[in-house]
Amino acid sequence: MDEPQPPSETGRIEAFSDGVIAIVITIMVLELKPPEHATLGGLLRLWPVFLAYALSFLQVGVYWVNHHRLLERATIATTGLQWANMLWLFSVSLIPFGTAWWGEHPADAIPTAAYMVTLLLPALVYPWLEVEALCNSPEDNSIQHRIQRRKITVSITLYASGIALAFVNSALSIACSFLVSVLWVLPGSRIDRWFAAKN
Amino acid sequence: MDEPQPPSETGRIEAFSDGVIAIVITIMVLELKPPEHATLGGLLRLWPVFLAYALSFLQVGVYWVNHHRLLERATIATTGLQWANMLWLFSVSLIPFGTAWWGEHPADAIPTAAYMVTLLLPALVYPWLEVEALCNSPEDNSIQHRIQRRKITVSITLYASGIALAFVNSALSIACSFLVSVLWVLPGSRIDRWFAAKN
Amino acid sequence: MDEPQPPSETGRIEAFSDGVIAIVITIMVLELKPPEHATLGGLLRLWPVFLAYALSFLQVGVYWVNHHRLLERATIATTGLQWANMLWLFSVSLIPFGTAWWGEHPADAIPTAAYMVTLLLPALVYPWLEVEALCNSPEDNSIQHRIQRRKITVSITLYASGIALAFVNSALSIACSFLVSVLWVLPGSRIDRWFAAKN
Amino acid sequence: MDEPQPPSETGRIEAFSDGVIAIVITIMVLELKPPEHATLGGLLRLWPVFLAYALSFLQVGVYWVNHHRLLERATIATTGLQWANMLWLFSVSLIPFGTAWWGEHPADAIPTAAYMVTLLLPALVYPWLEVEALCNSPEDNSIQHRIQRRKITVSITLYASGIALAFVNSALSIACSFLVSVLWVLPGSRIDRWFAAKN
Numbered sequence: 001m002d003e004p005q006p007p008s009e010t011g012r013i014e015a016f017s018d019g020v021i022a023i024v025i026t027i028m029v030l031e032l033k034p035p036e037h038a039t040l041g042g043l044l045r046l047w048p049v050f051l052a053y054a055l056s057f058l059q060v061g062v063y064w065v066n067h068h069r070l071l072e073r074a075t076i077a078t079t080g081l082q083w084a085n086m087l088w089l090f091s092v093s094l095i096p097f098g099t100a101w102w103g104e105h106p107a108d109a110i111p112t113a114a115y116m117v118t119l120l121l122p123a124l125v126y127p128w129l130e131v132e133a134l135c136n137s138p139e140d141n142s143i144q145h146r147i148q149r150r151k152i153t154v155s156i157t158l159y160a161s162g163i164a165l166a167f168v169n170s171a172l173s174i175a176c177s178f179l180v181s182v183l184w185v186l187p188g189s190r191i192d193r194w195f196a197a198k199n
Numbered sequence: 200m201d202e203p204q205p206p207s208e209t210g211r212i213e214a215f216s217d218g219v220i221a222i223v224i225t226i227m228v229l230e231l232k233p234p235e236h237a238t239l240g241g242l243l244r245l246w247p248v249f250l251a252y253a254l255s256f257l258q259v260g261v262y263w264v265n266h267h268r269l270l271e272r273a274t275i276a277t278t279g280l281q282w283a284n285m286l287w288l289f290s291v292s293l294i295p296f297g298t299a300w301w302g303e304h305p306a307d308a309i310p311t312a313a314y315m316v317t318l319l320l321p322a323l324v325y326p327w328l329e330v331e332a333l334c335n336s337p338e339d340n341s342i343q344h345r346i347q348r349r350k351i352t353v354s355i356t357l358y359a360s361g362i363a364l365a366f367v368n369s370a371l372s373i374a375c376s377f378l379v380s381v382l383w384v385l386p387g388s389r390i391d392r393w394f395a396a397k398n
Numbered sequence: 399m400d401e402p403q404p405p406s407e408t409g410r411i412e413a414f415s416d417g418v419i420a421i422v423i424t425i426m427v428l429e430l431k432p433p434e435h436a437t438l439g440g441l442l443r444l445w446p447v448f449l450a451y452a453l454s455f456l457q458v459g460v461y462w463v464n465h466h467r468l469l470e471r472a473t474i475a476t477t478g479l480q481w482a483n484m485l486w487l488f489s490v491s492l493i494p495f496g497t498a499w500w501g502e503h504p505a506d507a508i509p510t511a512a513y514m515v516t517l518l519l520p521a522l523v524y525p526w527l528e529v530e531a532l533c534n535s536p537e538d539n540s541i542q543h544r545i546q547r548r549k550i551t552v553s554i555t556l557y558a559s560g561i562a563l564a565f566v567n568s569a570l571s572i573a574c575s576f577l578v579s580v581l582w583v584l585p586g587s588r589i590d591r592w593f594a595a596k597n
Numbered sequence: 598m599d600e601p602q603p604p605s606e607t608g609r610i611e612a613f614s615d616g617v618i619a620i621v622i623t624i625m626v627l628e629l630k631p632p633e634h635a636t637l638g639g640l641l642r643l644w645p646v647f648l649a650y651a652l653s654f655l656q657v658g659v660y661w662v663n664h665h666r667l668l669e670r671a672t673i674a675t676t677g678l679q680w681a682n683m684l685w686l687f688s689v690s691l692i693p694f695g696t697a698w699w700g701e702h703p704a705d706a707i708p709t710a711a712y713m714v715t716l717l718l719p720a721l722v723y724p725w726l727e728v729e730a731l732c733n734s735p736e737d738n739s740i741q742h743r744i745q746r747r748k749i750t751v752s753i754t755l756y757a758s759g760i761a762l763a764f765v766n767s768a769l770s771i772a773c774s775f776l777v778s779v780l781w782v783l784p785g786s787r788i789d790r791w792f793a794a795k796n
Contacts, residue, residue, distance in 0.1 A: 014410060038499075057488050
């Protein structure tokens with residue numbers, strides 16, 4: 001207590017996170033089991049599992065890009081940051097489970113809702129991660145920062161709507177998660193301008 | 200012998216360890232196999248496997264944070280450090296095995312005790328790793344260092360108690376391993392002060 | 399928009415890509431399931447799966463070496479580069495799927511063609527990745543660059559021929575993909591001179 | 598040809614190799630499938646699989662430490678080094694296959710011999726990797742270097758003997774591979790002195 005642990009750099013947190021996210025994004029392909037029969041029909045019947053994989057790859061990709069940008073601004077590897085990051089990685093690591101279940105039952109309400117929950121969890125932990133990462137940085141009141149905050153709120157709302165819509169129509173539910181990706185993949189676009197305008 | 204191998208930096212030991220720990224922490228999610236039926240009941244029946252995953256993620260997370268801090272203080276990648284680290288990584292790599300077995304038999308004595316043994320092993324190797332990592336550093340008599348040592352001793356005692364308690368009540372046994380995590384996740388807290396006070 | 403995100407270095411894109419490619423190249427070995435019987439016959443019957451693994455290892459290896467060289471020349475981690483890279487990694491991550499299916503049905507047209515498609519996809523995405531990586535670099539009109547471009551065109555043509563040949567003879571189809579590897583593994587060789595000569 | 602590709606640093610080769618070796622060493626634990634029954638007997642029946650895992654972890658560990666030391670001395674990431682390293686990583690990636698087969702049939706000749714072959718292959722590729730890594734370094738005539746060379750020769754001889762002995766007694770065969778590890782884990786020891794003395 002009197003002797004606080006010396007602050008350390010965030011390099012190894014980034015390296016460890018990259019490792020975990022790289023594994024998470026790649027082990028999902030193990031669910032893409034080759035069809036039993038050597039026919040085009042066998043291949044085409046895999047489309048929901050393939051769609052689930054592509055969608056989750058995109059979602060985890062969005063999370064990685066944002067995590068990358070956030071940790072770049074963090075300067076000190078505090079204990080708080082280490083544990084917020086660990087919880088966030090845990091939430092991301094559940095996405096392959098949700099993906100696998102939904103890929104096998106793409107039209108059923110419970111697996112669709114469960115998949116949306118696994119996509120929502122990292123978004124819920126993200127604000128805490130952000131607070132811990134930036135607690136030693138000067139206050140950031142830039143437009144960019146406010147756009148980011150609004151996008152997170154909209155993302156959480158979209159995922160939550162997706163969970164509710166899973167019980168109505170699973171395609172609509174999945175569309176919500178796809179909208180979240182669109183929101184993040186196109187920065188500097190009309191979407192960002194629209195978020196900035198709502199100042 | 201006359202020509203000792205030139206000392207090398209510890210960067211690649213850290214990178215390799217990060218890789219192994221990232222894989223260990225992530226492949227455990229492969230045990231979380233999606234339920235066969237698309238029902239909430241099917242999902243809820245998975246709770247022991249899910250609990251085992253969450254608990255082991257936390258334990259490996261604690262080990263990673265401590266390993267991170269320890270290697271930060273190591274300056275030279277000696278042969279001793281390389282092999283102590285290799286043995287430690289081996290012991291950590293057994294945790295997914297213990298987790299998988301316990302997750303399938305959460306109320307049985309032998310799998311619970313085996314799980315506790317896999318959690319205990321890295322703690323038993325850790326002091327050797329510490330000696331090798333710090334053998335080229337100046338003697339460290341700081342309060343922080345003494346707190347760390349006591350926490351390791353208490354952790355080993357808690358895990359050992361968990362092994363014994365597995366034959367009485369598996370929930371009590373698991374509680375012991377959870378207590379170890381609490382001990383390490385909350386630094387700078389009352390727990391540390393309590394350890395320092397026992398000077 | 400008025401405040402563009404500060405340019406960041408490409409180090410973490412490389413680290414993340416290395417992680418994904420390392421996992422892609424290694425999880426394919428999981429398809430090499432040990433034969434049931436402890437006989438030489440059991441081992442030898444695995445030859446198509448083994449051949450598929452060796453071939454895909456070579457293909458992913460070629461992609462990694464080229465990716466390595468390309469990102470070395472990229473200076474700024476733009477959003478465009480991050481997403482082009484993400485799409486490229488996605489296309490590479492499908493290779494284990496194609497490999498596994500072809501390894502089980504090495505003489506059938508559809509799995510062979512599907513395998514060729516998974517090998518072709520990263521080559522199709524590569525030119526976009528190249529544009530994004532070099533958009534901040536000075537125009538490159540060197541012979542080396544023109545050789546590279548021609549080799550990519552020839553590779554795409556060879557893979558496409560492989561897809562067509564899969565319906566004639568699967569061995570010829572696989573030979574096309576092997577030719578692509580030969581093209582890339584032997585730089586500074588007669589092959590490069592031949593490409594340069596066609597100026 | 599006239600414009601050779603600029604030499605690049607070996608950092609990313611090391612990072613990629615670390616990733617592959619970390620995955621190879623860790624996915625072997627996936628073969629350690631938890632016993633079906635929650636009994637000590639079920640656990641103990643796993644001993645050959647466990648032994649195979651521990652032995653292979655040690656072997657890959659030895660290879661990683663040597664690879665680490667070798668690449669530290671390499672200064673330029675030549676094309677030759679990249680491909681020698683890729684072939685070496687390929688040979689290392691076959692060890693989990695050999696381990697899995699032997700772990701299931703520990704007393705049978707063919708799986709034991711196959712396991713020894715997978716352990717031998719990286720040792721056979723290693724001298725080429727060494728030539729490529731050190732081709733830009735000044736000639737090394739140190740005692741250390743000669744010890745290293747003799748140890749590689751002895752290792753290859755031991756593995757080859759192990760392959761032959763597999764058809765006599767599988768325990769003797771495995772003992773050969775264990776001897777190789779002992780040779781490498783204890784540097785600066787009597788073993789090294791003995792190798793140096795044979796000048």
